[in-house]
Amino acid sequence: MMKNNKQLVIIGGxxxxxxxxxxxxxxxxDDLLILERDQCLGGILxxxxxxxxxxxxxxxxxxxxxxxxxxxxxxxxLNIPYELNSMVLDITPDKEIRYVNSEEGVKRLRAKAIILxxxxxxxxxxxxxxxxxxxAGIYSAGTAQKLVNxxxxxxxxxxxxxxxxxxxxxxxxxxxxxxxHVHTVAELMPYSGGLKRNIVQCLDDxxxxxxxxxxxxxxxxxxxxESVTIxxxxxxxxxxxxxxxxxxxxxxxxxxxxxxxxxxxxxxGIELSRITQGPRVNELLETNVEGIFACGNVLHVHDLVDxxxxxxxxxxxxxxxxIRGSKPASGHEIPIETGGLVRYTVPFExxxxxxxxxxxxxxxxxxxxxxxxxNVYVDDKRLIHRKKKIMAPGEMESIVLNREWLxxxxxxxxxETEAE
Amino acid sequence: METRQLIxxxxxxxxxxxxxxxxxxxxxxxxxxxxRGHTYGISEVTHPVRxxxxxxxxxxxxxxxxxxxxxxxxxxxxIFDVIAALKNVEVQAPVRIGDxxxxxxxxxxxxxxxxxxxxxx
Numbered sequence: 001m002m003k004n005n006k007q008l009v010i011i012g013g014x015x016x017x018x019x020x021x022x023x024x025x026x027x028x029x030d031d032l033l034i035l036e037r038d039q040c041l042g043g044i045l046x047x048x049x050x051x052x053x054x055x056x057x058x059x060x061x062x063x064x065x066x067x068x069x070x071x072x073x074x075x076x077x078l079n080i081p082y083e084l085n086s087m088v089l090d091i092t093p094d095k096e097i098r099y100v101n102s103e104e105g106v107k108r109l110r111a112k113a114i115i116l117x118x119x120x121x122x123x124x125x126x127x128x129x130x131x132x133x134x135x136a137g138i139y140s141a142g143t144a145q146k147l148v149n150x151x152x153x154x155x156x157x158x159x160x161x162x163x164x165x166x167x168x169x170x171x172x173x174x175x176x177x178x179x180x181h182v183h184t185v186a187e188l189m190p191y192s193g194g195l196k197r198n199i200v201q202c203l204d205d206x207x208x209x210x211x212x213x214x215x216x217x218x219x220x221x222x223x224x225x226e227s228v229t230i231x232x233x234x235x236x237x238x239x240x241x242x243x244x245x246x247x248x249x250x251x252x253x254x255x256x257x258x259x260x261x262x263x264x265x266x267x268x269g270i271e272l273s274r275i276t277q278g279p280r281v282n283e284l285l286e287t288n289v290e291g292i293f294a295c296g297n298v299l300h301v302h303d304l305v306d307x308x309x310x311x312x313x314x315x316x317x318x319x320x321x322x323i324r325g326s327k328p329a330s331g332h333e334i335p336i337e338t339g340g341l342v343r344y345t346v347p348f349e350x351x352x353x354x355x356x357x358x359x360x361x362x363x364x365x366x367x368x369x370x371x372x373x374x375n376v377y378v379d380d381k382r383l384i385h386r387k388k389k390i391m392a393p394g395e396m397e398s399i400v401l402n403r404e405w406l407x408x409x410x411x412x413x414x415x416e417t418e419a420e
Numbered sequence: 421m422e423t424r425q426l427i428x429x430x431x432x433x434x435x436x437x438x439x440x441x442x443x444x445x446x447x448x449x450x451x452x453x454x455x456r457g458h459t460y461g462i463s464e465v466t467h468p469v470r471x472x473x474x475x476x477x478x479x480x481x482x483x484x485x486x487x488x489x490x491x492x493x494x495x496x497x498x499i500f501d502v503i504a505a506l507k508n509v510e511v512q513a514p515v516r517i518g519d520x521x522x523x524x525x526x527x528x529x530x531x532x533x534x535x536x537x538x539x540x541x
């Protein structure tokens with residue numbers, strides 16, 4: 001089989017892949033290719049028809065398809081090549097890519113650099129340990145979103161939603177608009193995983209009750225869902241007997257978290273974080289496999305697409321520098337230690353000689369903290385002590401590290417929260 | 421005197437606001453921790469508006485549905501009028517982003533515009 005060589009291959013044509021490709025092309029990389037498994041570019045944005053995208057990037061609130069189109073237009077103007085309906089099957093550690101489409105069959109490529117931009121998947125029903133029957137009518141919220149917004153099909157009429165992630169909240173409103181009756185949203189945790197704005201505008205506006213510390217304790221139905229039972233849970237998340245309410249319904253939507261999609265990364269020998277389930281990247285967003293970079297939701301799940309685009313732009317620029325050989329080899333990576341409620345950081349490690357002058361570090365916290373601080377220490381010297389009104393697991397945080405704070409003698413970086 | 425309880429949507433704090441009104445005019449907003457909460461409280465009780473986003477079928481298009489939005493926010497109590505007015509609308513491909521699909525929808529003074537590009541097949 002003939003082998004093609006490319007300087008840069010980008011896996012995935014969603015918001016991350018497109019922004020990365022644009023940045024690499026602008027940085028002078030002409031020999032590049034985006035591989036996208038769907039029939040069009042834009043990824044998940046195509047089905048996110050609600051507005052609220054792009055406030056940081058464009059200063060206005062766009063819908064998902066409009067946000068995607070702003071980038072797709074640049075792809076077209078810059079003549080960036082892409083192949084659609086093309087599913088990547090394997091990536092090897094020496095950067096050989098095997099992919100398939102229905103016109104040309106299996107194809108192979110060898111790339112000098114690869115950017116992983118495959119996005120994430122919803123946590124599926126099988127991963128939720130749901131009790132009861134296994135009838136039709138149980139969908140992930142994103143699947144329902146695709147059915148309604150792309151295909152124009154209604155998955156059901158009487159709906160219960162488990163999980164208060166943003167997609168579930170958005171779908172509560174969307175299904176209501178299309179004539180369905182959404183009975184309730186049940187959330188296992190004592191706080192919602194979704195944005196306040198979505199709780200108000202997608203649930204409160206339509207009198208859909210959000211029941212915190214509640215979960216599904218039974219599903220009944222032979223062929224199709226006939227009822228879903230919801231009960232309150234105690235502090236150990238165990239259902240409290242006697243609190244069950246049975247909702248007659250035909251549909252259960254699941255909005256219980258997103259997981260970076262890294263089957264391909266694992267085949268390439270890429271080390272994943274057990275916390276993010278995405279690659280452990282350095283300050284260049286480069287994985288442990290030299291020349292393979294990652295950005296967007298495959299790296300860690302974002303709340304705002306604007307930050308995906310920013311991160312992907314960095315990945316594209318860094319891949320371009322790698323291809324040109326203009327970045328020094330890594331000599332001194334300092335792992336970022338976390339403390340307090342900080343669950344993880346991206347990047348996971350920083351080389352003071354290669355970092356940006358102003359290096360953005362993004363992180364998430366494990367619990368809600370009102371008041372208190374974010375602290376950053378380099379070698380036990382506190383360099384940031386920032387007061388925070390509130391931090392919540394559903395909102396990604398970020399801080400900026402100045403390069404002059406670090407040098408080749410620096411030994412440790414620590415980012416932590418401090419209670420008031 | 422009338423009071424309304426609201427949750428501010430400007431940030432994750434989600435402050436519980438109490439808006440007091442007399443003769444339809446806001447006299448006091450309490451519970452907010454910043455000025456944005458004050459502004460939100462007033463607009464939410466005096467003139468709440470929402471963007472409406474939905475889809476309509478498209479004939480002869482490369483995809484079956486085109487997404488669309490209200491060009492401006494509409495009065496909150498008109499949302500379902502807008503949705504109802506779009507129930508029997510069908511448009512012809514090609515559609516460009518920003519094309520007006522329905523003008524002055526449900527007599528709101530607001531147009532419905534396309535948010536997706538759909539080529540003709």
